[in-house]
Amino acid sequence: MAALSDLELEAIRLSLRVAFWSVATSLPAGLLVAWLLARCRFPGRLLLDGLVHLPLVVPPVVIGYILLVLMGRRGPIGAWLYDTFGVTLIFTWRGAALAAAVMAFPLMVRAMRLSLEAVDRRLEAAARTLGATPLDVFLTVTLPLMSPGILVGTVLAFARSLGEFGATITFVSNIPGETRTIPVAIYTLTQTPDGDAAALRLSIVSILLALGALAMSEILARTLHRRIGGPHA
Amino acid sequence: MLEVALRARRGDFVLDAAFEAPARGILALFGRSGSGKTTIATMLAGLLRPETGRIALDGAVLFDSAGRVDLAPERRRIGYVFQEGRLFPHLTARGNLLYGWRRTEKARRRLNPERVFALLGLDGLLGRRPGTLSGGEQQRVAIGRALLSNPSLLILDEPLSSLDPARRAEILPFIERLRDDLALPIVYVSHDMGELLRLADRAVLMAEGRVAAVGTVEDILGRLDLAALTGMHEVAVVLEARVVGQDEAFHLTRLSFAGGELRVPRLELPAGTSVRVRVNARDVSIALTAPSAVSILNIVSGTVVEIAPADGAQVHVRLDVGTPLWARITARSVHDLELRPGGPVYAMIKAVAIDARDVVRARPA
Numbered sequence: 001m002a003a004l005s006d007l008e009l010e011a012i013r014l015s016l017r018v019a020f021w022s023v024a025t026s027l028p029a030g031l032l033v034a035w036l037l038a039r040c041r042f043p044g045r046l047l048l049d050g051l052v053h054l055p056l057v058v059p060p061v062v063i064g065y066i067l068l069v070l071m072g073r074r075g076p077i078g079a080w081l082y083d084t085f086g087v088t089l090i091f092t093w094r095g096a097a098l099a100a101a102v103m104a105f106p107l108m109v110r111a112m113r114l115s116l117e118a119v120d121r122r123l124e125a126a127a128r129t130l131g132a133t134p135l136d137v138f139l140t141v142t143l144p145l146m147s148p149g150i151l152v153g154t155v156l157a158f159a160r161s162l163g164e165f166g167a168t169i170t171f172v173s174n175i176p177g178e179t180r181t182i183p184v185a186i187y188t189l190t191q192t193p194d195g196d197a198a199a200l201r202l203s204i205v206s207i208l209l210a211l212g213a214l215a216m217s218e219i220l221a222r223t224l225h226r227r228i229g230g231p232h233a
Numbered sequence: 234m235l236e237v238a239l240r241a242r243r244g245d246f247v248l249d250a251a252f253e254a255p256a257r258g259i260l261a262l263f264g265r266s267g268s269g270k271t272t273i274a275t276m277l278a279g280l281l282r283p284e285t286g287r288i289a290l291d292g293a294v295l296f297d298s299a300g301r302v303d304l305a306p307e308r309r310r311i312g313y314v315f316q317e318g319r320l321f322p323h324l325t326a327r328g329n330l331l332y333g334w335r336r337t338e339k340a341r342r343r344l345n346p347e348r349v350f351a352l353l354g355l356d357g358l359l360g361r362r363p364g365t366l367s368g369g370e371q372q373r374v375a376i377g378r379a380l381l382s383n384p385s386l387l388i389l390d391e392p393l394s395s396l397d398p399a400r401r402a403e404i405l406p407f408i409e410r411l412r413d414d415l416a417l418p419i420v421y422v423s424h425d426m427g428e429l430l431r432l433a434d435r436a437v438l439m440a441e442g443r444v445a446a447v448g449t450v451e452d453i454l455g456r457l458d459l460a461a462l463t464g465m466h467e468v469a470v471v472l473e474a475r476v477v478g479q480d481e482a483f484h485l486t487r488l489s490f491a492g493g494e495l496r497v498p499r500l501e502l503p504a505g506t507s508v509r510v511r512v513n514a515r516d517v518s519i520a521l522t523a524p525s526a527v528s529i530l531n532i533v534s535g536t537v538v539e540i541a542p543a544d545g546a547q548v549h550v551r552l553d554v555g556t557p558l559w560a561r562i563t564a565r566s567v568h569d570l571e572l573r574p575g576g577p578v579y580a581m582i583k584a585v586a587i588d589a590r591d592v593v594r595a596r597p598a
Contacts, residue, residue, distance in 0.1 A: 120319075122315070123319055123321060125306070126313070126319040126321075127321070127332070129278050129307070129311065129312065129379070129382075130312075130332050130336060130379070131307045131333050132307055132336055133305075141323075145323060227323060
């Protein structure tokens with residue numbers, strides 16, 4: 001099998017960049033939502049829970065279309081973003097990152113929420129009696145204890161972002177070098193005569209990237225578990 | 234002074250407790266499980282909010298529902314040692330120990346880590362993770378961690394209950410050292426009579442969410458009406474005594490107390506040691522004349538103070554032999570001896586009944 005072509009390399013680099021920014025920007029929001037769902041009781045909590053999980057059950061193309069309506073140049077949010085910050089999402093790699101982030105969000109929140117629910121709140125109470133403010137407790141007790149969940153959520157979201165297709169192609173289309181990520185590139189190649197070899201190469205790269213991410217998360221999660229749980233954990 | 238008045242309701246359980254006690258030495262919150270003692274401790278620390286009430290420590294108001302004061306736990310300066318240790322699993326023993334210390338203003342740091350490590354024998358454990366420590370070691374680290382936050386009051390919430398007897402014996406001396414070496418008031422939550430006797434100066438006796446009695450340990454254990462609440466089937470008194478010497482030939486130890494001298498099975502304690510001795514009412518009998526030719530070694534003279542109402546065949550008689558003493562005798566004997574308050578009697582205390590478990594070292598004078 002021949003080496004990767006420049007176009008293929010470009011798709012890989014773009015995919016990594018999109019997935020990285022997708023995860024990096026949704027991480028704080030994911031933590032916040034996981035916190036709200038795990039720890040807070042408020043009206044509309046079930047609605048929030050449902051909204052967050054929507055991308056898991058709705059066809060990706062629908063999510064892409066919703067993004068198009070909301071975030072397009074004339075959409076309510078898209079227009080505001082453009083007028084205020086001069087930022088365009090539609091047909092840009094940033095839009096691709098947003099689409100990937102929305103699609104990966106339920107996975108991220110779920111992992112974080114589970115790990116947050118598993119944190120022993122009695123340890124947090126103990127920290128309070130030792131003079132730590134609630135924020136201090138969150139940073140020095142809660143966050144370290146839920147770190148394996150954060151890691152797992154991040155990796156899952158990263159892998160999901162690498163594979164995002166439906167919402168991406170609907171929202172930001174298929175522009176080489178801008179929004180043509182690995183899955184979009186593979187789709188394009190399968191529609192092209194003589195594209196089979198390249199599609200196969202990118203598919204293998206795609207699998208390797210996913211496996212690599214999972215392996216790395218496994219190793220890191222073990223290290224973290226050892227560090228926070230001792231040998232009995 | 235620790236002033237506490239708390240009301241709260243959780244399901245069927247109603248807490249309605251008020252007491253005041255000097256904020257020094259060890260104050261036991263004593264009672265059966267479910268009596269509300271841990272709830273009070275949790276409220277003192279600010280981890281649970283009472284519906285109404287007031288908590289003040291040495292004049293500083295920590296909680297007052299009328300004045301809308303409710304200090305956050307981190308601002309109350311109350312150290313808390315939990316039943317289950319609650320060490321942070323992601324930190325080493327050292328990280329745990331210094332967690333509160335690092336959050337204490339420099340000016341308030343009266344205890345330094347080296348002193349606490351030495352006091353609790355922690356030097357060999359510092360680099361280890363909580364998961365690798367034994368239960369007893371974990372509890373020592375938990376105590377050290379609370380101490381190093383330099384609290385104004387330390388709460389020990391049944392710190393021995395999760396440990397087996399051998400580990401308890403390992404921790405008890407450390408708690409005694411806290412009491413004796415540091416001028417730190419301690420609230421000790423317990424349902425164990427042995428711990429109460431050994432450690433506490435004063436006690437708040439809790440029953441079903443209410444305060445049944447507040448006072449010195451001697452007073453509370455000596456009160457007949459509280460016997461059922463203290464979980465003791467035996468009414469007993471606690472005598473403050475001092476080791477006078479050993480009777481080597483007969484394996485006895487001589488103790489002196491306010492009523493005279495007491496000989497008990499040999500204790501491995503040097504002369505001059507202060508001890509507290511529990512004497513059960515059933516091991517005390519009464520004679521009207523100085524008995525001779527009896528097997529009982531300990532005979533002291535005194536007067537009858539009170540004759541409690543008969544409970545079936547048995548009657549508890551309170552004596553004053555220079556210090557209070559309960560005797561449990563039959564109603565028949567009371568009748569035959571014509572006992573009445575004020576009458577002079579001799580109390581006979583059975584020496585073999587007092588074993589090492591009834592004698593604990595008291596705090597050094």
